[in-house]
Amino acid sequence: MERFLDALSRGVFAVARCRSCSLIIWPPNPLCRRCLSSDVEWVEMNPRMDEIKGKAIAVADSHLRGARFALIELENGIRLLGRIIDEDDDGGSGGSDGSGAGVGSQVMMVGCGVDGGDDGSKPYYLFKSLSAYTSNT
Numbered sequence: 566m567e568r569f570l571d572a573l574s575r576g577v578f579a580v581a582r583c584r585s586c587s588l589i590i591w592p593p594n595p596l597c598r599r600c601l602s603s604d605v606e607w608v609e610m611n612p613r614m615d616e617i618k619g620k621a622i623a624v625a626d627s628h629l630r631g632a633r634f635a636l637i638e639l640e641n642g643i644r645l646l647g648r649i650i651d652e653d654d655d656g657g658s659g660g661s662d663g664s665g666a667g668v669g670s671q672v673m674m675v676g677c678g679v680d681g682g683d684d685g686s687k688p689y690y691l692f693k694s695l696s697a698y699t700s701n702t
């Protein structure tokens with residue numbers, strides 16, 4: 566778990582994978598929950614951050630500092646609580662508001678890290694909606 570947070574704090578999203586049965590172990594755990602092997606390796610999901618894509622399966626209504634919380638299911642089945650950043654700049658084509666992410670939106674991870682605090686470190690994951698870009702599935 567420390568290695569997971571350590572990687573996250575460097576902006577690297579790493580997941581544990583069981584060497585015995587190849588199961589992706591999520592949430593991170595030093596023990597495989599399928600075969601109980603402790604032979605677990607850490608796999609970095611990005612150098613290519615834009616390969617980490619998923620789908621919003623639940624989105625919170627409330628906005629917090631320009632981001633919305635959403636439950637994201639990644640393509641490999643990992644579910645995590647992420648923040649979806651509203652796009653107001655970049656992209657250039659404009660008129661992107663109203664296209665905010667909702668349930669079922671395709672999202673792409675654009676960052677991750679660890680929030681330090683007195684109550685401990687909290688991982689966070691930033692996503693942005695792909696709906697504006699993908700016209701077909």
Ligand SMILES: [Zn+2]
Binds near residue numbers: 584585587588598600
């Ligand atoms: Zn296993």
